[in-house]
Amino acid sequence: xxxxxxxxxxxxxxxxxxxxxxxxxxxxxxxxxxxxxxxxxxxxxxxxxxxxxxxxxxxxxxxxxxxxxxxxxxxxxxxxxxxxxxxxxxxxxxxxxxxxxxxxxxxxxxxxxx
Amino acid sequence: xxxxxxxxxxxxxxxxxxxxxxxxxxxxxxxxxxxxxxxxxxxxxxxxxxxxxxxxxxxxxxxxxxxxxxxxxxxxxxxxxxxxxxxxxxxxxxxxxxxxxxxxxxxxxxxxxx
Numbered sequence: 001x002x003x004x005x006x007x008x009x010x011x012x013x014x015x016x017x018x019x020x021x022x023x024x025x026x027x028x029x030x031x032x033x034x035x036x037x038x039x040x041x042x043x044x045x046x047x048x049x050x051x052x053x054x055x056x057x058x059x060x061x062x063x064x065x066x067x068x069x070x071x072x073x074x075x076x077x078x079x080x081x082x083x084x085x086x087x088x089x090x091x092x093x094x095x096x097x098x099x100x101x102x103x104x105x106x107x108x109x110x111x112x113x114x
Numbered sequence: 115x116x117x118x119x120x121x122x123x124x125x126x127x128x129x130x131x132x133x134x135x136x137x138x139x140x141x142x143x144x145x146x147x148x149x150x151x152x153x154x155x156x157x158x159x160x161x162x163x164x165x166x167x168x169x170x171x172x173x174x175x176x177x178x179x180x181x182x183x184x185x186x187x188x189x190x191x192x193x194x195x196x197x198x199x200x201x202x203x204x205x206x207x208x209x210x211x212x213x214x215x216x217x218x219x220x221x222x223x224x225x226x227x228x
Contacts, residue, residue, distance in 0.1 A: 035218075039219065040123070040220065042202065042218045042220040042221055043157070043202065043204075044218075045215075046215075062173070090156055090157070092157075099126060099198075100145070100162070100164075102147055102159035102162060103149075103157075103159060103204075104159065105156040105157045105158070106156060107119040107155070107156050108156050
């Protein structure tokens with residue numbers, strides 16, 4: 001039972017390069033989320049997808065785009081990476097968008113932009 | 115905007131001592147969730163509290179939700195080295211325009227010394 005799978009686990013980018021972070025869940029969850037985690041800042045929501053076919057901005061969407069490819073997959077794209085995007089990125093999923101569901105997180109992608 | 119604050123930011127204890135982390139919201143929450151993140155790991159869902167004044171226990175962990183549903187606490191009795199990690203609260207806020215939002219606190223990092 002894999003849960004939420006993120007790839008890659010580590011990545012180093014040069015400023016201005018682009019890349020896509022992949023996320024897939026096998027729990028038949030409806031909602032998926034992308035967070036970034038920086039020291040002392042907790043977890044901040046970048047984008048989320050309440051259900052297949054919908055995406056919405058979170059707290060810190062600038063510099064990112066997302067695609068909900070199907071019910072299982074939710075990708076995060078950095079079009080032109082900046083050093084401020086150095087962070088740990090977590091994908092998460094939940095059964096629904098209601099207030100009764102815990103989130104299941106992936107193991108994270110540690111991204112460094114130089 | 116809505117904020118969920120946690121104190122303390124760090125806590126060092128001797129093994130066997132108790133530990134408490136507190137979570138406070140500027141607005142009323144529909145529910146609150148608690149997560150644990152081991153060093154180098156990802157957040158793992160622990161529990162959810164929904165009712166005003168609710169108290170739940172998981173072995174040595176006791177979770178409380180305040181009467182006004184604006185604060186919560188996690189208490190660990192007789193800490194062990196396996197308790198090391200960062201504990202996050204996450205408050206669920208129902209938005210006036212519809213939908214809902216899970217806001218994570220900044221976390222309390224617990225270190226346990228032998």
